[in-house]
Amino acid sequence: MEQLGPVPGQEQKQRALRRMKLVALAFLGAATALFLATTLWQSAGAPGWVGYVKAAAEAGMVGALADWFAVTALFRRPLGLPIPHTAIIPTKKDVLGDSLGEFVGANFLSEGVVRERLRRIGVSARLGAWLREPDNAERVTSELATVVRGAVTVLRDEDVQAVVEQAVVSRVMAVPWGPPLGKLLERVFADGSHHKLVDVMCDRGYDWVKENYDQVMSVVSNRAPSWSPKFFDSLVADKVYGEVLSFAWAVKTDVNHPMRLALDKFLGEFAADLQHDPKVMARAEEVKHQVLEHPEVKTVIGSAWSSAKKMLLDAAEDPSSELRTRVRAGLTTLGDRLATDEATRTKADTWVEGAAAYLVLNYRDEITTLITDTVQRWDAEETSRKIELQVGRDLQFIRINGTVVGALAGLLIYTIAQLIA
Structure with missing residues (x-):
């Protein structure tokens, strides 16, 4: 006993x-x-x-x-x-315990009694008046920060990583990449948003050709036949370099250059193939598996959680952190709305009453059983x-x-x- x-x-x-x-x-x-x-x-x-x-x-x-x-x-x-x-x-201890449990269940844990009591108390109005006080909002914020610190500290990094992998990576693996990526690219290409990227690539291409004269000359000279005279190779290489530089300049400066138009056509066809061509879609799936199954992905997930964990702990510890400041301001704002806005107060009271009624209807027997079982053990x-x-x-x-x-x-x-x- x-x-x-x-x-x-x-x-x-x-x-x-x-x-x-x-x-x-x-x-x-x-x-x-x-x-x-x-x-x-x-x-x-x-x-x-x-x-x-x-x-x-x-x-x-x-x-x-x-x-x-x-x-x-x-x-x-x-x-x-x-x-x-x-x-x-x-x-008669056990009988009295059963009677006490039935009495509490019938007279204190009935839906009507709970709703009427909460309605008379005015939970949201009292909570709003309490929360709108800065000291009280700070107190709640401090308690929440303590809860966050405790929860984050208790969680093991490997468990969180496993959950993230299960929740994120597995879902990404289950969704085909081709069609949604194709639709996204199609909208980007249709809006012309990719032209700025193409401009950057053309600028960098021209700059590279301009700054790497020796390398272009070396490539052409190395490709020349062994019997060709060196001076002739130099003339050919210089001519080739000039043509390449002129081509790069033309692509850079002419937005309607055939090269640019061909690139736009290729990208449009590629976006359509990602949505409709089975071979291209299958290739996208292969790339997806290669990326997500790479060991570095798990390393990135682990490092992301470590960074997020450190940020949460630092923010929860520092009373002047942006996180705690925003939470405190949010609680104060919520208190003002509950204290002054009738619609918000009514909505909150309805939610509280509904939650309490749900608990009473679904867990009343468990609560009364707690009373009877406790008395029986005495x-x-x-x-x-x-x-x-x-x-x-x-x-x-x-x-x-x-x-x-x-x-x-x-x-x-x-x-x-x-x-x-």
């Missing part, structure tokens, strides 16, 4: 319980003493009014004993006797002692009241009997 935790202020409550038990016992003792005294007095010839006192004392004794029995029977067997329907809490005798410690002091007033009310009832009955006689 599971032991209950200590009761707050246990020693003070034990002293108060013992004191009230002594008070209740004193009332019983007083009634008993008065009954014995009046009985002896009557046997010695007491006046008539003594009978009234004796009747009150006798009834007070009976009331005190009856209520002592009733209070004691809640927690233990009176005088240790196996009297039926005594020691109710120890013997030790019966320990449970009885703890409950008595909590409410026993107030229950002693029942014994005191029983003594007083019993005495008054006995006095009234004796008086009526005397009047009738």
Whole structure:
């Protein structure tokens, strides 16, 4: 059996319980003493009014004993006797736990009660008024930063990398590259957005030819027959270089140059082939697999997570970071909207009520089971002692009241009997 935790202020409550038990016992003792005294007095010839006192004392004794029995029977067997329907809490602990669970479920965890309570509380209005205060927004931001730091620190890098690979790489692998890439290129080529790139390539090509005269001359000379005179090779190479330079200049300066037009035509056909030509599409898939299966891709994913992790930790740690500043400003703005905008407040209240109702409808049995299972695990005798410690002091007033009310009832009955006689 599971032991209950200590009761707050246990020693003070034990002293108060013992004191009230002594008070209740004193009332019983007083009634008993008065009954014995009046009985002896009557046997010695007491006046008539003594009978009234004796009747009150006798009834007070009976009331005190009856209520002592009733209070004691809640927690233990009176005088240790196996009297039926005594020691109710120890013997009926599990039944009481089930009843408590049913009571909580029916009266506190019903959809109507939860919705009505939340509606009266006005969660969004209170939250908005609280969040719009800068100190409170900063407090929430700090707590969120702590959560982020904890979550990022707990996560293992290899687990995150595996998740990213599963979530990103596997999905990219599953989607063909050809058609979407072809559509993208088709739109780019149709808009002429690629012309700036072509201009850069033409400029760099012309600059390279212009700055690499010796290399062009060397290539032409090396290709010449061995029997060709050197001066003739130099003349041919120089002529070839001049033609190449002129061609590069023409391509660079003439936007309608046949070379440029041929390039536009080639790119347009390539974009169409990526969407419709099976061979080109298959080749795009091969390139995709080669790229994504390359070891460097995993290295890039790992380094990306490491960089993101460091950025998150640094941003969460620094109160003046852009991330925390934006979160704090966002919380303050949310608080202002919840406090001043009726539409936003209504939407938020509706969402909160719906979420709470969903939890109640779907998890009410689990919540009440938590109560019943917890009570069932408690030790019966320990449970009885703890409950008595909590409410026993107030229950002693029942014994005191029983003594007083019993005495008054006995006095009234004796008086009526005397009047009738």
